[in-house]
Amino acid sequence: MSDPWDGPGGQATRDGTARVPAQRTGDSGAPRPSGGRSAARRAAREAAPSRGARARRGRPVRRGRRALRIAGIGLSLAILVTAGAGWWFYEHLNGNIHSVSLDGKGGSEKADAFGRTPINILVMGSDGRTSKADCELGGGCSHTGVQDGSNADVQMVVHISADRSNATVMSIPRDTMTKVPACKDSATGRSTAGYYGQINSALQYGPACQVATVHQLTGIPIDHFVKLDFSGVVKMSDAVGGVSVCVTDDVYDTYSHLKLSEGSHTLKGVAALEFVRSRHGFGDGSDLGRTISQHIFLSAMIRKFKSAGTLTDPSAVYDLADAATKALTVDDGLGTVKKLIGLATDVNKVPTKRMTFTTMQTGADPGDKNRVVVGSGATALFSAIADDRSLTTGSGKKSGAASATAKAKDKDKDKASAVPASDIAVTVENGTAITGRASSVAAALTGKGFSTGTTTANAPSPAATTTLTYGTGQKAEARAAAEALGLPASHLKQGSGTGLTLVVGADWPSGATWPGASSSASPAPGDAKAAVSNAHAQTADQAKTCAKVSPYKTVSLGGVPMTPAQAYAAARGKPDSDD
Known part of the structure; x- marks a missing residue:
């Protein structure tokens, strides 16, 4: 049996006696000198390998340890950098957001029988020329310069049901006449004792005033708002990589400058803004036609948001989040990235086939043919939204409310x-x-x-x-x-x-x-019919719906009244908006 201490110089015997270990040898092979411990130590040093030799033999071990230390330091730095970048990103986005208090002026939503609460948001598109960028995009600043007031030329009440299974988007035409309540803008100090006027003018007294006006008009509780200006539309459309729309004919709106040939187009930047601003290019040339084309644009944008490539691409998500937070003014209830992400998550839960876009029913204003008032059928639509009633069925087909028409x-x-x-x-x-x-x-x-x-x-x-x-x-x-x-x-x-x-x-x-009145009650047939009668209802999954170009002489070129298609033909030398 071998002993662990066996070596070339000696062996252990079975009877326990041991031979004297052989003398160690150095490079010279000289025998171990006598002279006590001091001499032995000297001899050992002289016989030891050189420092270089030791280094050469020890390098693999030390290199391994050094590599581990470097890897550990690198990992720590990576964690710190990643955490720091995430924190910077979060704080950067939070810093982009501009929020305003509503002070409860829009009421509050009622919870359903299970304690779930619907979401009602007023989305506003401002026509303000409050920056050089908006002056360039919107025009009209050549004499006035940058302005300090704005109107809500786009107003949409976005309702997301308590169970997040369906949503309704109702546009309110900007030309609607109504009562504006007493308001004071906390930011500017501008105030009003209340008046009867065009609904979009309430924004001059702050977003909270616009919310209060819409709440008073419709009875729908609204405790959130989102405001977007001209440059915001440009930023958002760029961030999603463009929005696909189609038009039924050649169109040139000489007012918004939208110029497109018949067919499908992907609109980005200024072209997207021209499309959503065009009121002379579509329908009857009024604000009613514009709301329908805006629904087509927003439906396409929602489909783009939900597409596989948009929300899974980190770069696209960053660009979208950065653009959105820079472009939006919101209420305090949506004033953080976390809350906006929560809202986006709620919207994402609703299938496009269960998102219904409508336009508030109107009638002609007896006092001004260029203005409208609330139509009688609108009250049923208001009630459907306020009572959290869906306009589509679980399968996405139009419900009794949405399918009932004046057949x-x-x-x-x-x-x-x-x-x-x-x-x-x-x-x-x-x-x-x-x-x-x-x-x-x-x-x-x-x-x-x-x-x-x-x-x-x-x-x-x-x-x-x-x-x-x-x-x-x-x-x-x-x-x-x-x-x-x-x-x-x-x-x-x-x-x-x-x-x-x-x-x-x-x-x-x-x-x-x-x-x-109960949100769980089914609407009466008459209520269902009135809710969507003349409301131009359509769902967000209708990808083949095209904006109908106006057949009327709604535009003018060189002082000559023309249809948008005629203006397109007469302006062959002007590049199309998507060129």
């Missing part, structure tokens, strides 16, 4: 009235013992755009039940008023007189909305 006249000829809400006056009578009930309900009606001729009075006698009585041929107007208040159709009855009289009974002791 046939109602047997009672009480289809959605063409009479605008501003022409519908209601006499509201207090049939309770509670002071101020009639005034409260009347204010709710006028706040939703009903006639300022709406009056109040005390009922001839106490009433246990609320009723809305209407005259001959006025059922549609009565239904419009009932829908605005959430009053069930069972409370309507035809009388022998004329006009509309609402008696507030003891079954409605408080609030401006009927207490029986």
Whole structure:
């Protein structure tokens, strides 16, 4: 059996005796000198390998240790750099965001039976020339220079359902006339005691005023807003790599400068801005036509957001996040990157086939042919959004609300009235013992755009039940008023007189909305029909929908009125917007 200490100079014997170890030899082979321990140490040093030889033999071990140390330091630095870059990125994006308080002026959403809360956001497109960039993009600053006010030329109420299964986007035309409440802009100090005017003008008194105005008009609680200016549209369209749209004919809008040939195009930057700003190029040349083309653009952008290549590309995500946070002004509730990511996540949960785009129904303003007022059918659309009712089914097909159209006249000829809400006056009578009930309900009606001729009075006698009585041929107007208040159709009855009289009974002791109204209740067929009648409803998955170029002479070139297609042909020398 060998011993671990065996070596070439000696062996262990089985009987335990050991030979004397052989003498160590150096390079010279000289025997170990005598002279005690000191001499032995000298001999050992002399016999030891040179420093270079030691280094050569030790290098592999030391190199390995050094490599491990370098790798450890490198990994630590990488972690620090990555963490630092992530923190810088987060703080950089947070620093981009400009937020403003709403001070509760838009109300608050109601939770459903499971405690889930819908989201209602007012998206505003500002026409402000408040920077040199916006002056260059929007024009109109040659005499005034950079301006300090703006109007909300684009207004969309974006509703995301409490269960995140569906969404509705309702555009409000900028030419809508309504009451603007008393407001004060906390940033500029500009204020108003309230007035009757064009809805987009409320933004001059701050975003919170615009939110309050839309809330008062529609009754929809709105506790978030997003504001985008000209340069913001350019940045966002560039960040997603362009948005694909199509037009039904050659179009040249000499006002927005949009110039495109018939067919499909991918629009970026200024071209995208020209498309969403064009009101003379599409439809009838009014703001109504523009809202529809904007829906087509936004639907395409949403599809692009959801496409596989956009949100999985780190570079694209960074560019999008950086552009979005620089381009947007939001309320305090959305004023951090974390909250905006949460909002984007909620939007991403909704399938495009269940995102419905609509335009608020309008009627002609009796006092100005170039302005519009809230149409009677709009109250049903407002109620559908406020009550968190979907306009599509679970399969994505149009629901009873979205598919109901004016295919046939109602047997009672009480289809959605063409009479605008501003022409519908209601006499509201207090049939309770509670002071101020009639005034409260009347204010709710006028706040939703009903006639300022709406009056109040005390009922001839106490009433246990609320009723809305209407005259001959006025059922549609009565239904419009009932829908605005959430009053069930069972409370309507035809009388022998004329006009509309609402008696507030003891079954409605408080609030401006009927207490029986419930977000879980299914809409009545008439309500469903009115919700989308003339609302130009379409879903975001309709990729083949093209913007309809106006067939009317809505533009002018060289002082000559032309259709957008004629202007395109006459301006062959001008490059197209997407060239």
